[in-house]
Amino acid sequence: MHTTAAATESPSAEEPPQTLLDLITGVLSLLLLSSSSVQSFVGRWQVLATKLTSLRSSLAALSDSPHWSQNPLLHTLLPSLLSTLQRLQSLSGQCSSSSFPGGKLLFQSDLDIASASLSNHLHDLDLLLRSGVLHQSGAIVLSHPAPGSDKDDLVFFIHDLFTRLQIGGVEFKRKALESLLKILNDDEKSASLVAKEGNVGYLIGLLDFNNYHFSIREQAVTAVSILASAGNESRKIVFEEGGLGHLLRTLESGSMPLKEKAAIAVEAITADPDNGWAISAYSGVSILIEACRSGSQATQTHAVGAIRNVAGVEDIKMALVEEGAVPVIVHLLDSGTSAAREKAANCLSILASSGEYFRALIIQERGLQRLLNLIQDTSCSDTIEHALRAISSLSVVESAARVLSSSTALIVHLGEFIKHGNVVLQQISASLLSHLSVSDGNKRAVSSCMGALVKMMESPKPVGLQEAGTFALVSLLTVKSNRKELVRDEKSVMKLVQMLDPKYEHVAKKFPVMVVAALLHGGSGGCRKRLLAAGTYQHMQKLVEMEVAGAKKALQRLSGNRLKTMFSRTWRE
Template identity: 30%
Template sequence: MGEEQKRTEPPNSRNCPSPSTTGEEDLRRLIDEIESLITLSHTVRVFSVKWQVIRKKLKELSAYLVSAETTHPNQNQNHHHRPLDDAIAVITNTVRECRDLASRCISVAYSGKLLMQSDLDKVISKLDYAVKGIAAIYSTSGVVTGELALVVLKPNLGSTREDMRFYVKDLWTRLKIGDTQLKIQALVSLNEVIAEDERYVKIVVEIGDFVIHLANCLDSTDLIIQEECAFAIAVISGFDCYKGVLIVSGVIGPLIRVVEKGSLKAKEYAIRSLEKLTENGDNAWALSAHGGVTALLNLCSKDEVDVELIGPSCLVLRNLVGVEEIKRFMIEGEAISTCIKLIKGRDELAQIGAAEFLQCMSSGDENVRQLVIKEGGIRALGRIFDPKSDFSFKSRESALKAIENLCYSSVEYVNMLINYGFMDHLLYFLRKGDISIQELAFKSACRLCVTSEEARKAMGDGGFMAEFVKFLEAKSYEIREMAAEALSIIVAVPRNRKKFANDDHNIGLILQLVDPKEGNSGNFKFLLSIVLSLSSCNHARRKIAHSGYVKNIEKLADAGVSDAKKIVRKLSANRFRNMLNGIWHS
């Protein structure tokens, strides 16, 4: 009789639900017990830190169990889920043990603090084990559908690395074995955390094959999966230390296939990733080997393409210019004419990207410069910088940088700019532009004045000297010094000296600013150079001699400053000649 009783007794009878109840009822009862315990825990006034941890674990368990409740096997008799039933039994015992501890803490009915702390640590470990165990149950039986998957809660801010890693591994499992809907949910959750906290990015990279799987999913026929994977790779590519992992994982080929055939969003993310990855010139060949150069050039040259893709594509191509063979391939593929066409268009990002691409292509390459000019590139760029146009500051900034790169190193090309009216554009923005464009024009004008004698003459005739004088009193020391240097270069041209001296204010201000106290500054040296040049002009020399600030020059001469001594000698020689002339004619 005893043996018969043993055979019919279910195993682990102490931990199993009563035969009179269903698994669904036990699950509901456990959820209610957990919620009740969470409420009770708020009344505990001792060991508050440990009870906060316990509450967090209880809330996670409750979320898992509520998610499982609607799909419990009792709702589908053909579906067996014994591991979940066993987990419910174990968790029920742990929850009851936790309730007992809560009651003892509330009534302060424990023998010692150290012993109670030990008991609380033990129950925290049990709850943590339960959380991880129930979350892992679904991962043991192949492909999981969204209906059966338990949801692991996203860790709170300040969570441990272990919690974060557990969460990422859960997402990794879903991505590997889940159906389409579960894969999408996993990717969305993944992208949420890696976009918020870079620590998650490190964990993703550390988990074996995760990045490889993301790369493979770029070829998914489901556009949402493709887009989410492209976004994840774009985020990871933003970290220099992980670019090598992406390359080794084989992302280049799939990214280029996305550029060719993916959705608009996926293409945007793919191009962003390629731009980051090709910042390292060593990766340029990998892109070229997979047909990436052709794909990007085709994208830029098609009229029907989404314009928001063109600018970023140009930036990827810009990164490839450093490889001479790829650069020549792009030139043969009519990259220059394509860029000029984009510059003539109206899309800002496309203009900026194309201008930067041209700038890199032509840097140090006279043959490319000639091709750009032959194709009308200078005119197209100059049109963007024309005050009569309504282009944005960013477009004008990129156009001006490209103009400087293309033309400022050649007297011939500078003369071409002058003939195109470029000087007038610069002068307009110096006089009437807002602060940002005015500073841009000022710095460009300072660089222009050193390019050629013709440029300096044109600037003297055009009225640039008066504008530079205004910048001598700017708040920025850098601007003041640049203005002084530019003026010293321009007034070195004899015909410009007399024009400069025609305005009494100009000479008076220069002499006033030549302060002996600033004798070691670059600004001071350029101002003194201006006065020295002007002292070679009779008209200017007389005004210097009669200025109330000429004493500044005399003090510097007495202090042994070379240029100041030269100026004083010229002024003295002029006075001596005047005396002789007076005696001769008397």
């Protein structure tokens, strides 16, 4: 079979689209005829004939699209398609004459390459047709939708840029990614629409190091990172499309900028408790630990955040220990950014609450001392909260409890948190203060927080606040000077009496009763007088009748002074 003139012309992107389409249609018609009469590799040509028939249908659909010729993607796609068809026509001529100058193996290879190229062209044409961008004038060179644009316009633009992303070369991909990043950065709400309407799986595939230019990968990692961080819906789609595995590989082997973006995305994905298990499936524990150990400060911050997110997953806890996570996390308490220190403290608080083994390991790595240092060095309430929770869990270890009980700096800080901290810090600090064996001298040092502890007793929320305040106050009242100081605080005494009133329902009566009993401990006449003068006696009588725990004994102590006064007066008379 002889090659036609049309087939020998060199396809050019400069040709008008209609001219290129006419040339393609002519060569395609000849190929469909010749594919049925070849003498060699008949099976392969039967497969090719099926593809050529599909191509004819696609070209018909293309020409029916009202604005197909305006699409710049076709300026690249059509010349490439024509070149492939011309190559196939030349190969069909050799098959018809059974002439294989380079041998059958080489010919077979050439035929397979041309067939694969044809498949790629079919895929691109199908994608272009399904995207709908050929049905609107100006498609593919659309201006960026303005803020507040109609949803349909934004959806069309998303389809458009993902078409460019999948069909075009490096420059088309770069420009498409620039458009995508602009959408994602301009409007946070657009992320869910991009995730639903765009091909997130293809976007994630651009993270593959082996196939794409660095700038493409960097833009793709940035886009995936934004999608993963934007909300539950887009994060779920990124995870379901296999994004976590690609991101972990990027975190392991990428450049520093890529690692930072990947770490942000991994932290966002693992924030969903349902995704935590997958870290182990992708061997991500060791990758995250190494990122904490040797990554940039930004990478460390988000990597330890991801570890924090999965530290509560049972299967991952032991992996963290086995891979050496604890010393790395402890080190971040004083070497990381403020955000990294907060997340590291949070992570240690989770591990410290997980059991004796983890507590021993943290103490062994000098985690307790670094947590104490962190409390003194930071003013961030969230960081302090996590550090205190970790310290509180570690305090059940006898050796740690001795260190904490003798730390005047810690006790003073606890007093300050009780006075000036938020309600969470108050509760944790009061609870820790009540559980430690604090010296009398240190109890006197924090006596100024007793008024705040009384106020805590009034608050029904959060659960446990009243109890923590009561126990801490009772602990401080074992010191005589503190008892005297509290009863001199008229405001606190009036609050205490109000809490004793059976009509005051916001406080469990056992708590103020415990404080009254503590104030009367040691037989201080001055404390009794002040409590009696404030009206405590009547309330205590009613609480005894109500059988409130401890009320009877407290009333006996309160009454003792009154009986002595009566007997003394009678004797003098």
